[in-house]
Amino acid sequence: DIQMTQSPSSVSASVGDRVTITCRASQGISDWLAWYQQKPGKAPKLLIFPASSLQSGVPSRFSGSGSGTDFILTISSLQPEDFATYYCQQGTTFPFTFGPGTTVDIK
Amino acid sequence: QVQLQESGPGLLKTSETLSLTCNVSGGSVSSRGGFYWSWIRQHPGKGLEWIGYIYFTGSTYYNPSLKSRVTFSMDTSKNRFSLSLRSVTAADTAVYYCAKGPYGKKDVFDNWGQGILVTVSS
Numbered sequence: 001d002i003q004m005t006q007s008p009s010s011v012s013a014s015v016g017d018r019v020t021i022t023c024r025a026s027q028g029i030s031d032w033l034a035w036y037q038q039k040p041g042k043a044p045k046l047l048i049f050p051a052s053s054l055q056s057g058v059p060s061r062f063s064g065s066g067s068g069t070d071f072i073l074t075i076s077s078l079q080p081e082d083f084a085t086y087y088c089q090q091g092t093t094f095p096f097t098f099g100p101g102t103t104v105d106i107k
Numbered sequence: 108q109v110q111l112q113e114s115g116p117g118l119l120k121t122s123e124t125l126s127l128t129c130n131v132s133g134g135s136v137s138s139r140g141g142f143y144w145s146w147i148r149q150h151p152g153k154g155l156e157w158i159g160y161i162y163f164t165g166s167t168y169y170n171p172s173l174k175s176r177v178t179f180s181m182d183t184s185k186n187r188f189s190l191s192l193r194s195v196t197a198a199d200t201a202v203y204y205c206a207k208g209p210y211g212k213k214d215v216f217d218n219w220g221q222g223i224l225v226t227v228s229s
Contacts, residue, residue, distance in 0.1 A: 034215045043204055043219035044155065055217065087155060091214025095170040098155040 002026050002090050004099035012107040019075040021102045023088035028068045032092035035064055035073045038101075039084045048073065049091075078104070109134035109142075111205050111220035121229045125192040129205030129220055130185075137163045137183040143213035144188045146179070148201040149222070156201075160213055161188055168213075195227045 003026035013019050023033065031051040036044035046055050048064040051071055061076045075082055083106055088099040115127035129144065136144060146158040159169040161179040169177050173192070181188040192199060202224050206216040 032214065036216075043206075043222050044216070045219075046215065046217045049215045049217075089155070089157075089215070094168060095159070095172070096157045096214060098157070100154045 001095060002029065002093050002097055004088055004090055004097050006086075006088060006099040006102045008102060009100065010103040010105065012105055013078050014107045015078055015080055017078045017107075019078055019082075019104055021073040021086055021104075023066075023071040023073070023099050025069045025071075025090055027093075029090045029092040031067045032090060033064075033066070033071050034089045034091060035062075036087045036089065037082075037084045038087065044087060047086075075104075109207060109218055111207065111218060113203060113205050113220045113223040115203075115223060115225070117224055117226060119195055119225065119227045121196055121227060122194055123227075125190070125195050125199065125225060125227075127190045127203055127205075127223065127225070128187050129189070130187045132186070135183075136181055136186050136188055139163065141210060142207045144179075144181070145206045145208070145213075145216060146190045147204045147206055147216065147219075149204070150201045158190065162213075197227050197229070199225070200227045201225060 005024045007022045033051045034049035035047045038044040047058050052064045063074045065072050085101045085103045087101045110132045112130045143160045145160040161167045167179050176193045178191045202222040204222045206219045
């Protein structure tokens with residue numbers, strides 16, 4: 001299986017801060033990477049797929065970049081509704097696998 | 108807009124079979140050339156594990172980690188698909204989600220059910 005890692009595992013930030021989350025795949029996955037946002041008690045929501053394509057309705061403060069094994073999710077100016085856990089997921093090789101998540105909480 | 112909703116028992120005993128159903132509205136599970144219907148689970152306080160998918164043709168893929176115990180099925184007359192997980196243990200305690208990808212895509216999940224917590228106890 002392709003192993004997905006994320007760093008940091010958690011980050012404390014304030015409204016207006018720029019937040020960067022890194023995702024790394026154990027082998028190259030081209031740009032076949034998705035980012036999801038999950039709030040407590042809710043299902044994940046797809047934000048970005050492939051690596052840099054924002055889904056419809058997702059605010060432009062979210063952006064994704066990367067290719068191969070290293071990917072970044074950036075929130076340019078953190079808003080109160082962005083406090084959540086973020087997961088990356090590879091979709092190039094069976095079985096599809098997720099990263100362990102990065103929790104963004106209030107500083 | 109397709110909507111998904113999981114249903115099934117919330118509590119099972121060790122060695123029983125977990126049976127969950129995902130009811131689909133706003134779209135057909137059997138749309139030709141259409142959607143891949145997946146199951147994904149999340150252990151309490153943990154990350155996400157993709158269990159696999161069923162396609163409108165009936166073709167399936169199962170995560171090798173669960174392949175020996177899991178079966179997917181589809182009921183087109185009721186517009187729903189199902190998961191069966193045999194011989195459950197406490198390690199199967201999780202929130203189970205059904206999900207779908209965009210049209211024709213199996214590798215990403217743009218629409219999720221609300222999830223159902225399944226607890227396995229002895």
